[in-house]
Amino acid sequence: MRALVDLDRRWIFLVVFILLAIVVIWPLNLPVRVTPMTQGIYNYIENLPAGSVLWLGLDYGPSVAGELNPQLTAVVEHAFRKNLRIITYTMWQTQGTIGRNIIDKLLKEYKKEYGTDWVDLGFKPGGITNLRLMTSSLKEAAAGVDYQGKSLDEFPLTREVKALDKPYVAFIIDFPAGTPGAAEYLAIVTEVKGVPMGVGQIQMSVADSMQFVHSGQYKGMIPGLRGAAEYEKLIGKPGTAVRAMDGQTLAAGFVGLLIVLGNVIYFSTRGR
Amino acid sequence: MSTDVGVWLQVICTIGVLTYLYKENWFWRIFEYAIVAGYTGYSLAYGYHNYIKPFIGEKMIKEGQWSFLIPLILGILLYARFVSGWGWLGRYAMAYMIGYGAGYTLGFDIKPLLGQIRASFISLTSINNIILWLFIVTSLAYFFFTVSKEAPAMKGLSTVGKWAVMIALGASFGNTILYRYNLLYPRMKLLFNTWLGLGG
Amino acid sequence: MRKELPTIICILMAVVVVVSMYFYVPNEKWKLMDMFDNWYNLLYYLAMGLGLINLTRIHVMAVVKRRPNWVYSIWLVLFMWAYFILAMIQTVDGPQADWVFQNFLTPIDSTVFALLAFYITSASFRAFRARTLEATLMLLTAFIVLLGTSPLGDLIIPGWTTAKDWILSVPNTGGQRGIQIGIYLGGLAAALRVMLGLERAYLGGAR
Numbered sequence: 001m002r003a004l005v006d007l008d009r010r011w012i013f014l015v016v017f018i019l020l021a022i023v024v025i026w027p028l029n030l031p032v033r034v035t036p037m038t039q040g041i042y043n044y045i046e047n048l049p050a051g052s053v054l055w056l057g058l059d060y061g062p063s064v065a066g067e068l069n070p071q072l073t074a075v076v077e078h079a080f081r082k083n084l085r086i087i088t089y090t091m092w093q094t095q096g097t098i099g100r101n102i103i104d105k106l107l108k109e110y111k112k113e114y115g116t117d118w119v120d121l122g123f124k125p126g127g128i129t130n131l132r133l134m135t136s137s138l139k140e141a142a143a144g145v146d147y148q149g150k151s152l153d154e155f156p157l158t159r160e161v162k163a164l165d166k167p168y169v170a171f172i173i174d175f176p177a178g179t180p181g182a183a184e185y186l187a188i189v190t191e192v193k194g195v196p197m198g199v200g201q202i203q204m205s206v207a208d209s210m211q212f213v214h215s216g217q218y219k220g221m222i223p224g225l226r227g228a229a230e231y232e233k234l235i236g237k238p239g240t241a242v243r244a245m246d247g248q249t250l251a252a253g254f255v256g257l258l259i260v261l262g263n264v265i266y267f268s269t270r271g272r
Numbered sequence: 273m274s275t276d277v278g279v280w281l282q283v284i285c286t287i288g289v290l291t292y293l294y295k296e297n298w299f300w301r302i303f304e305y306a307i308v309a310g311y312t313g314y315s316l317a318y319g320y321h322n323y324i325k326p327f328i329g330e331k332m333i334k335e336g337q338w339s340f341l342i343p344l345i346l347g348i349l350l351y352a353r354f355v356s357g358w359g360w361l362g363r364y365a366m367a368y369m370i371g372y373g374a375g376y377t378l379g380f381d382i383k384p385l386l387g388q389i390r391a392s393f394i395s396l397t398s399i400n401n402i403i404l405w406l407f408i409v410t411s412l413a414y415f416f417f418t419v420s421k422e423a424p425a426m427k428g429l430s431t432v433g434k435w436a437v438m439i440a441l442g443a444s445f446g447n448t449i450l451y452r453y454n455l456l457y458p459r460m461k462l463l464f465n466t467w468l469g470l471g472g
Numbered sequence: 473m474r475k476e477l478p479t480i481i482c483i484l485m486a487v488v489v490v491v492s493m494y495f496y497v498p499n500e501k502w503k504l505m506d507m508f509d510n511w512y513n514l515l516y517y518l519a520m521g522l523g524l525i526n527l528t529r530i531h532v533m534a535v536v537k538r539r540p541n542w543v544y545s546i547w548l549v550l551f552m553w554a555y556f557i558l559a560m561i562q563t564v565d566g567p568q569a570d571w572v573f574q575n576f577l578t579p580i581d582s583t584v585f586a587l588l589a590f591y592i593t594s595a596s597f598r599a600f601r602a603r604t605l606e607a608t609l610m611l612l613t614a615f616i617v618l619l620g621t622s623p624l625g626d627l628i629i630p631g632w633t634t635a636k637d638w639i640l641s642v643p644n645t646g647g648q649r650g651i652q653i654g655i656y657l658g659g660l661a662a663a664l665r666v667m668l669g670l671e672r673a674y675l676g677g678a679r
Contacts, residue, residue, distance in 0.1 A: 025471030126513030191383035202449035217389030247457030252622035309552035317559030319517035347518025352475030371482035375489025407646020415488035442613025
């Protein structure tokens with residue numbers, strides 16, 4: 001048994017690789033149950049009147065796109081169905097074109113129009129200072145232009161929305177991979193201006209965001225990839241996240257087994 | 273199998289990084305250095321086009337908002353560190369940024385903190401609320417270093433607090449395991465579905 | 473000039489934010505904080521040029537002095553400047569610059585982050601032991617959350633997800649809030665030290 005613990009860890013790496021390859025090629029498609037947290041944020045969007053402005057903070061880079069892209073896809077799809085209008089803004093320059101490509105595709109699918117139903121402010125540097133500037137004046141903070149350098153005055157949506165503030169913006173959802181992200185939105189926008197917010201959280205930060213959901217400071221949270229899968233189920237369009245739950249199933253099964261096995265070995269060889 | 277050059281490049285990068293699992297090697301290092309180089313070049317070019325050019329070129333010079341001269345001078349002073357004996361000039365810019373950052377913390381972090389404190393005053397009428405309240409109070413006691421932990425009341429409180437913190441860390445750890453697999457899954461999809469065309 | 477003036481600037485800037493936050497008077501014409509925000513943003517990018525120069529200096533020196541791994545330093549400097557110049561000419565959204573970002577930088581970044589899945593698996597097997605009561609509590613919580621978040625938990629015992637949700641929203645929230653309040657207080661204390669001029673580490677370094 002001891003030999004098992006002293007095993008070269010590269011064997012474990014190999015097993016992980018092979019097991020993941022198997023579920024990627026032959027999907028398991030296990031059922032996912034919707035939990036109250038995801039339902040909460042879904043209901044909030046569901047109850048927004050048509051035409052309301054939804055502000056999406058795309059504060060992540062490519063490293064966590066695997067988790068947050070499916071969340072963003074599901075939320076934008078839901079918003080377009082409800083005829084909400086969207087403004088996107090990122091404080092992460094590594095966001096690049098990640099979110100834009102997703103929304104662009106859905107824009108065409110739902111026959112919406114850029115400028116009327118969606119404006120992408122793109123990345124603007126400065127982090128929290130620029131976020132605060134957004135609450136004062138969108139034009140000032142975005143240097144007057146959207147991601148492609150076109151004047152915000154050209155678009156009906158940004159002609160109407162003057163700032164990241166009430167009454168222009170009805171709801172904020174931030175998708176953060178770290179700082180700056182949801183904590184900054186909470187401190188600078190929601191607590192000061194009173195615009196309600198929710199968060200599309202990466203799995204790693206789910207546990208430490210719970211207290212903000214409990215306090216009502218976040219109106220809801222989409223918890224990681226599992227949350228994305230639940231959201232896909234809620235909008236009736238199971239997609240990448242539901243598929244990717246196979247990775248989680250494997251993680252839970254294999255790592256869970258290793259934890260148990262490791263402890264069995266530890267206790268059975270402890271006295272010797 | 274994919275015939276897209278972009279996909280092939282993505283696959284080479286993915287495999288290159290994965291080779292690190294076997295051991296550190298020359299192939300991995302190419303990508304390790306590339307990411308540092310790439311992001312630095314990217315950030316600076318982005319900053320120039322989206323900030324330096326519109327603010328200095330448009331707002332300052334064309335529109336005559338000469339107040340931007342102040343941050344411009346402060347910014348240039350940062351480069352004094354490359355001139356021997358004049359490096360201290362860069363402190364002005366640092367002082368501006370650090371002072372402003374500290375002001376932000378003092379100005380904006382109190383309200384979220386108060387929100388957390390306010391939400392901790394809950395009616396102790398359900399077992400869930402009692403557990404929640406107990407864990408909030410005791411975990412705070414655990415981090416309270418100005419009173420000796422030897423006092424019996426503090427000892428008891430901080431022991432329960434330690435359990436609360438351990439449960440919180442356990443929940444974070446469980447989620448972190450899943451998080452890492454969530455990130456690995458798309459890489460495997462790239463290798464097997466997109467590139468090799470297997471399953472999917 | 474060398475120490476006093478930077479300290480005064482630092483204190484003044486902190487006071488400006490705090491005063492405008494707590495004694496805020498809406499005024500369309502006099503948007504002092506907007507101006508200071510813009511200054512900060514501009515400074516941030518002017519400072520980034522330091523990174524390019526420093527990286528170039530360090531790696532050129534590594535090549536000149538034939539330090540270990542100097543060959544990679546050549547690659548770093550060449551690629552950094554090539555990509556920088558390309559993105560300067562066509563902006564980072566330009567066709568070639570974006571292609572490099574999507575197909576070269578993105579997969580490297582994503583895979584580096586994904587590598588930890590392998591290490592965390594191996595660590596769970598080797599180091600995650602129920603040695604003490606505290607370790608056992610941590611281990612059990614992690615185990616319940618792990619299986620409860622994946623679809624597997626409900627398959628093994630129906631209602632496992634509900635147990636996971638309870639742990640996350642009750643005991644976990646209690647513990648996390650204690651940690652979070654501590655973080656807030658620590659941050660505020662550190663910021664207060666800066667505003668009072670007690671913390672002057674940023675003056676160090678360059679002489």
